[in-house]
Amino acid sequence: MALVRVALDARSYDILIEQGALDRAGDTLKPYARNGRLVVVTDTNVAATQLPRLDTSLRAAGIMVEPIILPPGEQTKSWRHLEQLLDALLALEIERGDHIVALGGGVIGDLVGFAASILKRGCRFIQVPTTLLAQVDSSVGGKTAINARAGKNLIGSFYQPALVLIDPSTLDSLPPRETRAGYAEVVKYGLIDDPAFFAWCESDGHRLLAGDADARTHAIGRSVQAKAAIVADDERETTGRRALLNLGHTFGHALEADTGFSDRLLHGEGVAAGMALAFRYSARLGLCPQADADRVTAHLQAVGLPHDLATAHVTADGAGLVGHMLHDKKMAAGTLPFLLARGIGATFLSKDVVLDDVAAFLDAER
Numbered sequence: 001m002a003l004v005r006v007a008l009d010a011r012s013y014d015i016l017i018e019q020g021a022l023d024r025a026g027d028t029l030k031p032y033a034r035n036g037r038l039v040v041v042t043d044t045n046v047a048a049t050q051l052p053r054l055d056t057s058l059r060a061a062g063i064m065v066e067p068i069i070l071p072p073g074e075q076t077k078s079w080r081h082l083e084q085l086l087d088a089l090l091a092l093e094i095e096r097g098d099h100i101v102a103l104g105g106g107v108i109g110d111l112v113g114f115a116a117s118i119l120k121r122g123c124r125f126i127q128v129p130t131t132l133l134a135q136v137d138s139s140v141g142g143k144t145a146i147n148a149r150a151g152k153n154l155i156g157s158f159y160q161p162a163l164v165l166i167d168p169s170t171l172d173s174l175p176p177r178e179t180r181a182g183y184a185e186v187v188k189y190g191l192i193d194d195p196a197f198f199a200w201c202e203s204d205g206h207r208l209l210a211g212d213a214d215a216r217t218h219a220i221g222r223s224v225q226a227k228a229a230i231v232a233d234d235e236r237e238t239t240g241r242r243a244l245l246n247l248g249h250t251f252g253h254a255l256e257a258d259t260g261f262s263d264r265l266l267h268g269e270g271v272a273a274g275m276a277l278a279f280r281y282s283a284r285l286g287l288c289p290q291a292d293a294d295r296v297t298a299h300l301q302a303v304g305l306p307h308d309l310a311t312a313h314v315t316a317d318g319a320g321l322v323g324h325m326l327h328d329k330k331m332a333a334g335t336l337p338f339l340l341a342r343g344i345g346a347t348f349l350s351k352d353v354v355l356d357d358v359a360a361f362l363d364a365e366r
């Protein structure tokens with residue numbers, strides 16, 4: 001078992017990572033079940049695969065389970081489903097001292113976290129993430145959100161969970177493509193500031209992807225440690241440190257926009273190609289050794305993740321992709337703050353990237 005603590009002034013919380021944790025959740029979650037009851041919010045895919053495990057262990061511990069089951073997919077992060085969820089929680093007479101359990105991927109975690117932050121001016125909630133992306137990224141850090149017509153994640157709050165309970169074995173039922181996409185965010189932590197962890201990914205990442213429990217637990221533990229440290233440093237993205245978590249995301253976001261945020265390119269797949277582009281662009285600027293950029297590209301390719309425009313199924317030219325970046329909320333007056341690298345494990349935020357030059361680089365990549 002691994003235990004990571006997110007240290008935030010008044011609201012520190014634990015992240016527990018343990019193979020089989022779902023089957024022992026009755027004991028772990030008993031202290032959180034006020035009046036012997038827990039509301040569990042999940043989606044239909046997770047209800048079919050992982051909810052029975054949680055349900056069985058909670059009931060064995062004498063906890064009554066009230067499930068709320070929502071449709072799967074990004075569309076569920078909407079006003080409509082938020083309203084439905086809040087009404088369902090109120091119908092169950094949720095009180096401020098109650099803990100709502102979010103069992104699922106980032107969609108469920110983001111939606112339930114936001115609902116918890118506004119229901120009765122703030123209820124407690126517990127994250128039980130079931131995708132690799134949610135386990136290493138979205139369940140930690142306290143960003144909650146729904147999507148708006150104007151863009152993704154534009155309505156939300158910073159709201160920390162009371163506990164994050166991670167069972168790597170929930171990934172057994174996750175489609176391999178989703179696991180691989182989440183793995184891109186794992187690699188990201190190595191690339192940001194931990195070259196030894198990137199080297200571990202190169203040598204052992206394939207074990208994680210093949211379902212090895214120890215490799216999963218190690219990688220999830222290392223990732224949440226990295227994220228917890230950054231979040232403790234910069235909870236509300238004010239000092240710039242938290243921005244490092246966006247490595248590969250400016251390029252990646254443009255690739256996702258070009259593919260219409262569709263199943264053609266999952267978020268993590270866009271991030272994978274985006275990180276490869278960020279390293280190659282850094283090499284082109286003479287900031288980063290070409291050999292490091294080549295290593296990044298080679299590893300992503302070896303595990304079957306997109307690593308260039310062709311493998312990301314992107315057709316737009318450089319100007320078109322830069323146009324997508326300009327719609328990014330992080331744009332400031334003609335330049336984009338851009339995460340570049342001086343090498344593997346040496347990422348930094350550059351404020352003087354010239355967009356025309358980025359477009360020329362992307363054209364050369366086509």
Ligand code: NAD
Pocket residue numbers: 043044045046049050072073074077104105106107108110130131132133134137138139140141142143144145152153170171172173174175178
């Ligand atoms: P997701 O929640 O849509 O899950 C992906 C798919 O896998 C869904 O179809 C889901 O039903 C299914 N699924 C989940 N767990 C399963 C399991 N164990 N077995 C079988 N099927 C399972 O997507 P995601 O990739 O987990 O999360 C993406 C969301 O996370 C986006 O909305 C993104 O904005 C958000 N996000 C938030 C943060 C944050 O800091 N809050 C960070 C990164 C991403």
Ligand code: ZN
Pocket residue numbers: 137185249267271
């Ligand atoms: Zn991401």
